[in-house]
Amino acid sequence: MSTHEHIDLVNRYAAHNYHPLPVVVASAEGAWVTDVEGRRYLDCLAGYSALNFGHRHPELVRVAHEQLDRATLTSRAFHNDQLGPFCRDLAALAGMDVVLPMNTGAEAVETALKLARKWAYEVKKVPADQATIVVASDNFHGRTITIVSFSTDPVAREGFGPFTPGFVVVPYGDLDAMRAAVDDRTAAVLVEPVQGEAGVIVPPPGYLAGVRELCTERDVLFIADEIQSGLGRTGTTFASQLEGVVPDVYVLGKALGGGIVPVSAVVSRREVMEVIRPGNHGSTFGGNPLAAAVGHAVVRLLQTGEYQQRAKELGEQLHERLDALVGRGVSAVRTRGLWAGVDIEPSLMSGREACEALLARGVLAKETHGSTIRLAPPLVVTPGEVDLLCEELTAVVAGR
Template sequence: MTVAQDLHELEAHAAHNYHPLPIVITEAEGAWVTDVEGRRYLDALAGYSALNFGHRHPQLIAAAEAQLRRVTLTSRAFHHDQFAPFCADLARLTGMDAVLPMNTGAEAVETAIKLARRWGYRVKGVERDRATIVVADDNFHGRTTTIVGFSTDPDAREDFGPFAPGFRSVPFGDAAAIEAAIDETTVAVLLEPVQGEAGIRVPPPGYLREVRRITRERDVLFLADEIQSGLGRTGTTFACDLEDVVPDVFLLGKALGGGVVPVSAIAANRELMDVFTPGSHGSTFGGNPLACAVGRAVIAMLETGEFQARGRELGARLDAGLRALPQDRVVEVRTIGLWAGIELAPGNRARTVCERMLAEGVLAKDTHETTVRLAPPLVVTEDEVDHIVEVLGAAIG
């Protein structure tokens, strides 16, 4: 079967909520994928950071296979032997002492919103049903109706209302605007430490420390959405680590499932997490045995520090290569760890550049018309990083 035939079949019956590049993948290993015609491609997107450890990492596949032979789902109506160790492992990694597992990143965000509101009413004393949360312009926290209601992206919002009230959006990177938006109804500030979907938008130095100061002084929770930025991507375990900041709640997902199963979670201290009581929140699949087994293997890999170091070292190499690209075609390069947004000069379409890269055997993705995103898995080699830059340079040349 050819790529064209496969694409025709997919388009015939699939909803058109994505506009994928014309490739049909059948196999993958490490940083490489293979299409239906046997052609190999270097994956420079890594599932938007869900594949930080590459495709089918042997340790993660072994953990999944071992668990598949035992038990995969019990629901939280019963205990299983992987749940408590997973929560303990993730609590240790985050420095918190309580964990609530879910499945997707959007669920982690919704869970954190519920936690913040209930804390606001039951602990802070905010008037019932008046809680507000401060968010940032150009955010991406998922696609549920609550979340898209405070998005500033018209594609995410249009014709999905009415939306839930209670959110105030301010410019990303502007701590003073956050402070001005806080009043007696404010229960939390919800931020991505680095905005991924917006094109790898890195805030100015000191921003996260200032947000942490403001939220502490104003008795407001700091919710850090590390779903894309966390777990090694920025060269540290969490992007918040770059400024030695500890939020009240970590929101995690994507790489937590190792590219094997969807796993997400929030982590906080016990006193805060205990605003949840039996029956107040849950999920049929959240914290299932298979997810917990894979998540534990991911955490064990991160605790070696190897992948964070690779993020730093290979990220520096990627940054150096990107900054050597022709300045008449690239107006800005934004990098942090092994993560980059390349802003193209006016008149250049990022989609076209990604299609050209595809033709040369490298997978990347556009965002917001003019930005090419790169997030290769942390298992790439130096030569592969150089190859990504070389192919990108030719594609924009």
């Protein structure tokens, strides 16, 4: 079928909860995808960081194939031989003790919220049903009812009330506002070390360290949502490490599944996680053998530090090339490792129009919030491919 025929099928039979670019991917490898017409594109979105290791990474595919021939699902009613090694090594990678495996990022966030409330009642002794969690404006933690309850994005919220109570929203990056919001009923502070959906928004220097200090001082859990920012994307294993910060709870997903299966996890210290007991929380697919085998392979890739170093070095190249565009069709650039938010001059074109122009030039990217585009090529991208991305973006904003 042609591109048009495939898109027509989706428009007819799939719910319209996305507005994708008009490209139909048929195959993919590394940093490149090929559409049904045989055209190749440089993937500079990488599945919102779910494809940190590129499409069909040979080691991850090998592990998945091997596990498919053995066992795929057992449920947590029984043990499987992949879960223990995966949890042990993921905990060690995070410098933590215990892993609670789930499937999607939103599930992991929900898990962390439940964990924080249970900890507040059992350990901090917050009165029953009075625990609050402080979050940041412009956050993106998923789209469940509870999560959109504390979103400040009207598109995510409108039409989905009534909302879950117990959340206090403060401006992102405002430590004074955070301090004012934390009180004796606060169970946790939940923040993204870098806000991805908001446009790769980087907090002010010292913000994360200040949140850490505040949480320690007031006996509050610091939950870092590293679903997009974690696992190598920012040049470190976790973006929190850029400020030398260790949260109480990591929320992980996306890249943990290697672009093959959905894998997410909440990782924390034993004294925090032990408030969760049999029957409190679970998942039919969470921790399944296939997911655990692939997740374990991802952890092994990260243990060498190779991908973190690539993100750091190529991120410097990306930043230098993009920064040169400021004032030349680009109003601002924000980068962390191999991750960038680029604000296109609104008078020039919208973010969507910029992404459509890049698509025509063989580059895949995604817009957010009007005039901003996000760039997150896989960590396997080459210096030449980073240059190619920047050259095509330069041509787009120059109107060539």
